[in-house]
Amino acid sequence: xxxSSDTRxxxxxxxxxxxxxxxxxxxxxxxxxxxxxxxxxxxxxxxxSKRELTLAVLDETYADAKTRMLDRAFDPQLxxxxxxxxxxxxxxxxxxxxxxxxxxxxxxxxxxxAAEQATQDAVLxxxxxxxxxxxxxxxxxxxxxxxxxxxxxxxxxxxxxxAMLAYFEGVLLIAKSHNDPGVVARLLPALPDIRIAPAxxxx
Amino acid sequence: xxxSSDTRxxxxxxxxxxxxxxxxxxxxxxxxxxxxxxxxxxxxxxxxSKRELTLAVLDETYADAKTRMLDRAFDPQLxxxxxxxxxxxxxxxxxxxxxxxxxxxxxxxxxxxAAEQATQDAVLxxxxxxxxxxxxxxxxxxxxxxxxxxxxxxxxxxxxxxAMLAYFEGVLLIAKSHNDPGVVARLLPALPDIRIAPAxxxx
Numbered sequence: 179x180x181x182s183s184d185t186r187x188x189x190x191x192x193x194x195x196x197x198x199x200x201x202x203x204x205x206x207x208x209x210x211x212x213x214x215x216x217x218x219x220x221x222x223x224x225x226x227s228k229r230e231l232t233l234a235v236l237d238e239t240y241a242d243a244k245t246r247m248l249d250r251a252f253d254p255q256l257x258x259x260x261x262x263x264x265x266x267x268x269x270x271x272x273x274x275x276x277x278x279x280x281x282x283x284x285x286x287x288x289x290x291x292a293a294e295q296a297t298q299d300a301v302l303x304x305x306x307x308x309x310x311x312x313x314x315x316x317x318x319x320x321x322x323x324x325x326x327x328x329x330x331x332x333x334x335x336x337x338x339x340x341a342m343l344a345y346f347e348g349v350l351l352i353a354k355s356h357n358d359p360g361v362v363a364r365l366l367p368a369l370p371d372i373r374i375a376p377a378x379x380x381x
Numbered sequence: 382x383x384x385s386s387d388t389r390x391x392x393x394x395x396x397x398x399x400x401x402x403x404x405x406x407x408x409x410x411x412x413x414x415x416x417x418x419x420x421x422x423x424x425x426x427x428x429x430s431k432r433e434l435t436l437a438v439l440d441e442t443y444a445d446a447k448t449r450m451l452d453r454a455f456d457p458q459l460x461x462x463x464x465x466x467x468x469x470x471x472x473x474x475x476x477x478x479x480x481x482x483x484x485x486x487x488x489x490x491x492x493x494x495a496a497e498q499a500t501q502d503a504v505l506x507x508x509x510x511x512x513x514x515x516x517x518x519x520x521x522x523x524x525x526x527x528x529x530x531x532x533x534x535x536x537x538x539x540x541x542x543x544a545m546l547a548y549f550e551g552v553l554l555i556a557k558s559h560n561d562p563g564v565v566a567r568l569l570p571a572l573p574d575i576r577i578a579p580a581x582x583x584x
Contacts, residue, residue, distance in 0.1 A: 283499075297557070306558055344555045345575075348549065351495060368540075368575065
């Protein structure tokens with residue numbers, strides 16, 4: 179690996195941690211450079227702006243979530259509903275671990291950025307929207323398989339996947355608002371029981 | 382009403398709108414003073430800091446939500462589950478109206494501030510936590526009444542109220558992330574069906 183690519187990775191990793199545990203607005207380029215131990219000139223060699231860097235952070239966050247959590251939860255070898263239960267368990271565990279490491283419940287990096295920037299920055303909003311759609315697609319596959327396997331009765335698969343993602347985001351946000359990872363452990367297990375019936379979704 | 386109290390109200394109203402449609406960090410004291418047409422000296426006469434002003438904004442937001450929405454939805458004269466359906470309808474309507482007025486889906490002011498500031502500012506986090514607890518208490522009363530009236534089977538009333546609030550926050554956040562008030566209309570009607578059973582909550 180060249181020193182340059184290592185520098186880029188350090189910048190992304192530092193920004194990701196700082197923004198996740200603080201906020202987009204609160205973290206400046208100078209602070210990111212300090213944390214990554216790079217000069218500002220190097221930063222701007224890789225990223226024209228903090229926003230461009232943040233797009234790379236979102237990609238990195240998704241890639242990391244995929245390895246640590248999504249691929250383990252949404253393993254097609256598992257019975258479909260079991261995947262949702264594993265998704266719940268892994269996320270309760272991840273927020274508890276992050277709390278133990280940092281002293282704060284950071285919630286969901288995509289949800290955080292949407293809440294802070296969606297009304298202000300259409301580019302960041304669109305990228306966060308793509309990431310949330312990908313999460314929803316993982317849930318949707320599990321629900322489609324559950325329906326095909328007869329594990330659930332007739333549901334609107336798309337609307338139910340969207341509702342489950344909304345619940346996921348909401349539970350992480352409430353946990354963050356009370357700085358209590360126990361909220362995730364208590365509430366998130368209700369996720370696999372959420373259902374939107376075909377008729378209700380059509381109405 | 383004295384000019385002074387009018388000035389304070391203008392500052393709070395301007396800050397509330399600016400922060401709601403942008404973010405806490407993005408809105409500065411100078412901008413608030415411009416929007417409220419007051420001098421900085423007047424601002425600091427009423428509020429030692431933007432944070433102190435924001436605590437007043439949260440109080441005002443809750444008072445307004447109580448009049449416009451909570452008192453209408455959680456009317457004790459209504460059948461208990463009907464209150465939850467009205468809560469759903471009013472919030473879908475409010476987000477659609479805000480979108481029509483401003484061009485953005487602003488979501489929930491409490492959830493927004495939690496997502497942006499909960500890991501950084503313990504004072505703002507605690508106040509937002511109080512506001513979210515009050516919303517949850519409104520839902521909890523309706524659920525307790527529904528249980529007493531036999532409208533729902535045995536549930537953990539506290540956990541179910543918490544889960545419904547989480548779902549509410551999550552749906553508004555997803556709508557904000559897609560800048561689409563239709564998300565609220567499509568997904569929020571599933572809220573009254575969320576249940577956490579006593580056994581599940583104890584586990």
